[in-house]
Amino acid sequence: MTRRILLVNGPNLNLLGVREPGVYGSDTLEDVVALATETAAGLGFEVRAVQSNHEGVLIDAIHSARTDCEAIVINPGAFTHTSIALRDALAGVALPVAEVHLSNVHAREEFRHHSYVSPIAAFVIAGAGIQGYEFAVHRLAAILP
Numbered sequence: 001m002t003r004r005i006l007l008v009n010g011p012n013l014n015l016l017g018v019r020e021p022g023v024y025g026s027d028t029l030e031d032v033v034a035l036a037t038e039t040a041a042g043l044g045f046e047v048r049a050v051q052s053n054h055e056g057v058l059i060d061a062i063h064s065a066r067t068d069c070e071a072i073v074i075n076p077g078a079f080t081h082t083s084i085a086l087r088d089a090l091a092g093v094a095l096p097v098a099e100v101h102l103s104n105v106h107a108r109e110e111f112r113h114h115s116y117v118s119p120i121a122a123f124v125i126a127g128a129g130i131q132g133y134e135f136a137v138h139r140l141a142a143i144l145p
Contacts, residue, residue, distance in 0.1 A: 002046055005140060006065040006095075007036050007133070008058055009051040010077030010086075016102075024102050027130045036073065036133045043141040045070075055079060059089040066093040071140040073098045073133060080105070080115045087116040096143060098136035101126040 009029060012019060017028035029051055037047045048069065050061040058079070065072060072095050079086050080101070090097050097120060104127030105112040118124050123139060125132040 002068075003044055003144075004046045004048055004069045005036075005040055005137060006061065006069045006072045007033065007047050007049040008061060008072060008074040008076070009049070010058060010075060010079045011053040013075060013077055014051050014053070023108075025129050032130050032133055035130055036137055039134045039137040040141075043137065045137070045141065047137075055083055055085060059085060062086075062089040062093055065095060069095060070144055071096040071098070073100060073136045073140065074117065075100045075102070075133075076115075076117055080117055081111055082116075084116055087120060090117060091120045096122045096140055098122060098140055099124040100132045100136050102129055102132065103127060 014029055016024055016032065017026055033049045040047045052058050062072065072090065074097060076083065076086055099115065099117045099121040106126065122143060125135050128135060
């Protein structure tokens with residue numbers, strides 16, 4: 001059986017590399033996917049990656065993960081602070097979840113300090129840039145049976 005991790009990136013992450021590089025860095029979404037895929041391969045996992053600016057697309061991808069993925073790495077973007085539906089989808093599939101943020105959201109605007117995802121995540125990585133995705137894949141591989 002193929003061991004697979006779902007990599008989910010939310011709204012505006014398709015603009016990585018051009019959107020506020022002082023906050024998010026110069027790496028692109030393609031760089032993120034390549035790093036996560038390479039890291040996962042070294043640990044015996046495949047990565048299925050999805051990015052969307054539409055909440056329903058992300059929820060559908062999460063729902064489908066319950067049949068063929070062992071864990072989820074998610075950067076929910078702004079949905080972190082607004083989407084109970086995304087949180088409920090993650091809780092509903094009952095897979096380990098790693099929440100990743102490129103920037104240190106706790107050092108930013110007050111509204112970014114609350115996450116609907118964090119309470120159901122196995123762990124949260126914030127402020128490590130795209131290396132946070134690498135850390136997340138390593139940690140998930142370590143906690144999966």
